[in-house]
Amino acid sequence: MAKITRETYSWRCSLARKETWHPTWSHSSGDWSVDFRVSGRRIRKKLGLADRGLRDLAIQTARELYREAWEASAKQQPAADAVTFAEAARLYIGAGGEERFLPKIVMYFGPEIQVRDVDALAVERAAGALYPDAKPETVRRQLRVPIRAVQNFALGKRRERIEDTRRVRWLSPEEAERLLASAAQPEKIGLRDPNRETLRKIVFMLGTGAGPGETMALTGEGWNAATREWWLPGTKFVYRARFVCLPERTVSLIGEIPENGPSFVAPNGQPYVMTEALLRNSDCGRFTSRIHAVRRVA
Known part of the structure; x- marks a missing residue:
């Protein structure tokens, strides 16, 4: 059995730890490559060492790239020393x-x-x-x-605030009525929606001002039929928690509201899988496409 020296043991341990900058061999590209982050910036590149036997050189090159990346990042940080x-x-x-x-x-x-x-x-x-x-x-x-x-x-560690540049589309009362009329007849506009789920969601959003994401996340536990109030828990990114009062016509068009569980489901009757992107309204593609389809006909 080969003798394991202290140097060999340290080398094996370093490989087992898999440092973030540690290079990997890609069979598809036939090259060593690195993929790590420094100060939030992703650094992903091939090392130009097209030989799997050059492992030691790849490690040395990757380590140097990692060191240089951190040095460059430190130089880019604003100096807070002279700032009051x-x-x-x-x-x-x-x-x-x-x-x-x-x-x-x-x-x-x-x-x-x-x-x-x-x-x-x-x-x-x-x-x-x-x-x-x-x-x-x-x-x-x-x-x-x-x-x-x-x-x-x-120190430059604060996240940059990104302004919301999404287009706001206003509806006149007449346009809203035509939208509801079209959503009430999905078969005529080629939508498979036997239970009028798209209509129910549109009615709720028009009547309360709620967004698509929080509408799809609502459950019946927050609904008070006696006062026509619904507790909206809000979302982490966009909407604050609040009560909304539903107009009588909104309640009538929504129809039966379950006492618990999802209140607004997909047209196929299945509940939506809630994600952070959905709650931010950035992943409501299918639902918004249905609304656009209804609006085009209206």
Whole structure:
């Protein structure tokens, strides 16, 4: 049996750990390649080593690529050393950050203290001065979280806010009536929808202002027939939790609402599989295509 030296053991352990930058051999391309992320940026490339026997060279090359990627990422990070907390807070608010609790914090730290100097001890002193009798959760929400948000912004770690550029389509009352009339006769426009499920969803959205994703996620537990109110739990990304009051005509056109389980199902009677993309209304393709089909005929 071959003797296992310390160097051999360390090499085998490093292979077993499979570092994120570790190269892999691709049979399809006949080359070594890497696929890793640095600061959220994906780096995926072939190493130009078309020989499976060049494993050691591939590891060395991949390790160097990984090191260079991190060095480049560090150079791209904005230097927060020379930025005052007051200036960072002002820019953070200007970029759409939450302003509510920051003026009080900025006034406490003053115009000279730099972001790098707002360390754990500085935060504790601020907590004692600004919120001496507050509960820990209040201090966290009104002091620690805003400070961390400004620090992350100064270091370039804050996610860029993406504006919603989706087209908004307004319907006149006459257009809405024609839309409902078409949805009530799916067979005439070539839709297989025997239980008028598309009509039920359109009626609910027109009557409440709810979006497609949250409509498909609704269950009967939130419905109060006595008051015609429905509790919409909201979604993580788009809609807030709220009560909506359904007009009498909306209730009449929706028809029977189950006491529990999905309230709005697909035309084939099956419940929708809820995903985050669906709740954001970014994966409602089949349903919206049906609405477009109904609208074209209307």
